[in-house]
Amino acid sequence: MTDRASFLAAIRSTPRGLDPGLPDRREAPDAPTQLRAGEERPDRLQAEAEAASTIVHRVTAVDVGATVASVLVQADAQRIALTTDLAPFADDVQAALVAAGLTVTEYVEVAPDRARAGALDATVTGCIAAVAATGSVVTSAAGAGRAGALIAPTHICVVRDEQIVGGLHELFDGDALAEAGSLFALQSGPSRSADIEKVLILGVHGPGNVHLIIVAPD
Amino acid sequence: MSATREDVGGTPLPPGWAKPAHQPDAFELTTTTFAERAAKTMARPFARGAIANATDHAAALTTARFVGTDHEALREEARKIRAHAIANLPDYLDQWIDQAERKGTIVHYAADESEARRIVAQICTDQQITRVVKSKSMASEEVSLNSALEAVGVDIYETDLGEFVVQAMGDRPGHVIAPILHRTKDEVHELFSAMAGHELPNEAEALTAFAREGLRHAFLTADAGISGGNFLIAETGDVLLVTNEGNGRLTTSLPPIHIALVGIEKVLPRRRDLAVLLPLLTGHGTGQQITTYVSVSAGPRRQGEPDGPEQMHVVLLDAGRSALLGGEFEEALHCIRCGACQNVCPVYRQVGGHAYGWVYGGPIGAVLTPLFRGQEEAGELAQATTLCGACDDVCPVKIPLHDLLLNLRRRSDAEGHVPRHEQVAFALWAQVWSRPLLYRASTAVARGSLRALARNGVVSAKSPLLRRWTAGRDLVVGKRPR
Amino acid sequence: MPDDVGMTAAVQLFPTCIGDVVAQQTATDAERVLDALGIDHHRPSATTCCGQPAYNSGHDGPARAVAKATLKALDDGSDLPILVPSGSCTSMVRLHWRELFHGTPEAEAATRIARRVRELSSYLAEHTDALRELKPSLAVRVGYHDSCHMLRELRIKEAPREVLQTVAGLELVELDSSERCCGFGGTFSGRYPDVSVAMADTKIDDMVAAKIDVLVSSDPGCLMQLAGRMSRQGTPVRAVHLATLMAEALA
Secondary structure, three states, X not given: OOOHHHHXXXXXXXXXXXXXXXXXXXXXXXOOOOOOOOOOHHHHHHHXXXXXXXXXXXXXXXXXXXXXXXXXXXXXXXXXXXXHHHOOOHHHHHHHHHHOOOOEEEHHHHOOOHHHHHOOOEEEEOOOEEEHHHOEEEEEOOOOOOOOOOOOOEEEEXXXXXXXXXXXXXXXXXXXXXXXXXXXXXXOOOOEEOOOOOOOEEOOOOOOEEEEEEEOXX | OOOOOOOOOOOOOOOOOOOOOOOHHHOOOOOOOHHHHHHHHHOOHHHHHHHHHHHHHHHHHHHHHOOOOOHHXXXXXXXXXXXXXXXXXXXXXXXXXXXXXXXXXXXXXXOOHHHHHHHHHHHHHHOOOOEEEEOOOHHHHHOOXXXXXXXXXXXXXXXXXXHHHHHHHOOOOOOOOOXXXXXXXXXXXXXXXXXHOOOOOOOHHHHHHHHHHHHHHHHHHOOEEEEOOOEEEOOOOEEEEEEOOOHHHHHHHOOOEEEEEEEHHHEEOOHHHHHHHHHHHHHHHOOOOOOOEEEEEOOOOOOOOOOOOOEEEEEEEOOOOHHHOXXXXXXXXXXXXXXXXXXXXXXXXXXXXHHHOOOOOHHHHHHHHHHHHOHHHHHHHHHOOOOOOHHHHHOOOOOOHHHHHHHHHHHHHHOOOOOHHHXXXXXXXXXXXXXXXXXXXXXXXXXXXXXXXXXXXXXXXXXXHHHHHHOOOOEEOOOOOO | OOHHHHHHOOEEEOOOHHHHHXXXXXXXXXXXXXXHHOOOEEOOOOOOOOOHHHHOOOOHHHHHHHHXXXXXXXXXXXXXXXXXXXXXXXXXXHHHHHHXXXXXXXXXXXXXXXXXXXXXXXXXXXHHHHHHHOOOEEEEEEEEOOOHHHHHOOOXXXXXXXXXXXXXXXXXXXXXXXXXXXXXXXXXXXXXXXXXXXXXXXXXXXXXXXXXXXXXEOOHHHHHHHHHHHHHHOOOOEEEEHHHHHHHHHO
């Protein structure tokens, strides 16, 4: 059985290749995944999210609950779970869903039982960040859980304007990921596959119906 | 461990749905030639057309994705990051292991393919794992992991749609990121209908839905999830996984145990390096702005987290990688498995992935296979390219594939793996053509012979010496110059 | 042209081995174009081959032996440009000879020659004004094939097109697959004839779809491949070297 010491020793015993040095970049690289000059973050987020087949809603805080309720009613979702990172909108959402005649559970209660989690019709989560230039929401194991954003056919994510970072560089250099827990994840639109003759299918193992609610500052 | 396996959602797949996985020795490298394997794909007109269409499409998307950006600067930065990480591989691995263990990851060390098989099989035996969901992993293809697990009684479910088809057919993936590029919808329809026991609609959507139901059940009942890893982040102990279907994250989130099998060369120094590598991996892979799901995990579920595995194992795989360090082929380790070189390769386009006889096809396959499987077994692959250089121009981390291929050809020569007749031919050729007088005589003879064979300036006779040329082509020699 | 008039020449011409065996017309036509431009030229008598067939097969020893003969023939003490009607051979001499002769007594000469070689069309592209004054004319629909080494090693893409566009009546069509390899690949064409021919066919399909009359390229190897396949298939497209087309347009 190879152990750590012998495994690394074998690698160390090899000659050392050319090292160009680790680039010490201050600025964001010029990549498609960066915000371009003059772009507003929520606008780019909306454009990229829509390009990835996410349905985007731009609202103010007071309308979050109603927006969530209307999406879920339209999706005919019966079994709905909210994740803890939905705060500070959790109470409003809960109230709006109840008003719409929908019953709601907490994801933390459902999640330990895979079968129950797997039977959910929809999850509503917050996020730890959104990335404008990639149209992504970033969720954490500590908040939405590992599977909270993709276990059900419908996923609604609520992001506050101030949570939006410009691009990947800003995400990885910032501190949004500090408290993510055992996992953080970027998701950008519905689950998809084009394996069968390049035909694009949405909603393979993850949700096919993905909504992003961008909450404008008050 | 698998208490209730009924009524959890999804539809269980019928027993025996999957063909047994290929054994480690079942690759065709040693028993067939590139030409024979290529002929198989070329005999299937659909496969040829599909491969050409899909690769052209992907290559066009890649080009379009980077319009208006300084693509070259991004590639150059990526090259430096990869070169630096590989030049300092033991240090970064050491750092990664420290960080990963600090976060509760159990790290295992596989020096070669058989050790990797043994380690994962042992985890399965120890933890009484009998059902595994698997997210696409080329490393697991390298070590023929599935057959090793089948041998210890584990049921495996490949959960990437393409890999699922591959597994059910007993096939092998035809492309690094598009495993069933070479298969038709009709073939998938026939396969799935047989599995379902009734005729399914012959539409991609319905076929996908069928696979989803079967795999859903597997996700909800599996004892462990096995994945590969696209990157390891040294500073944080992270394992990064990208998938479009979401199967990667479900594999690593729902079952109580997650096992990742990752090549040691996948290390990146820092999370911030992802700002360079991620857009290149996805932009060169599928042409997307970003892959739908990018999951970055370190360690098992922590206190207070609603879901996630109780154990996370990472098996670090060497299997020929460290042998390349510091040598003329080190740059092959920079590869991030995006598949872009396959998409632009004019040879791959004709022959597909299986012609390369092992796990990786296209230019990177023609480089990695001889390096990992040995020159004697696979050296021929380096000859199976025209050295057109399209791969060099598209590689997101600027691996000089053309030079590596040429170096492999040189090594074949130096190590005596070149067929005797070829060596004799080139030695004779050098004797004659290094002497201008003999050269002139030989070219005069050649011209004379060709003109004698030619009719109206065209040689089409299948003369034995020209057989390999004139089987499919004429030789247009023209008339004596005016 | 006799060998001993090199003293007055402005350029040298290296016909290459394919030029000596199969495509003799190419060098002759290149000379006609140079004649029309009033550029003195000279063919060194003792050149053989640049060594590429062996070099690209991994046989550096035989490659060096053969290339050395050509190197000696070209290294005449002058600094005249050496025109090569082949992108691939130019690339071999210009970029790979240094490595091939590294650490040998010929290293210095190899560097010297590498600096002198010029791919023919890139040289002619510096004379487009003069060419235009000669009023070349030919009513044809032309597609251009970018040969791999010329495009990706020498990075020459526009020059041959600029030369072709001096021809009145010539319609230059950009082929979708202009940058895709034709499948020749030197010894590849003999090692894997079926794959090689299939690669040519995708190019030819594209040419037929684009309804071109003539396919022009700057590499005798690619032309041997494409013309050979089209001849076998009876495809009604001529495949000719840029020098040949220009010579016809100037005739």
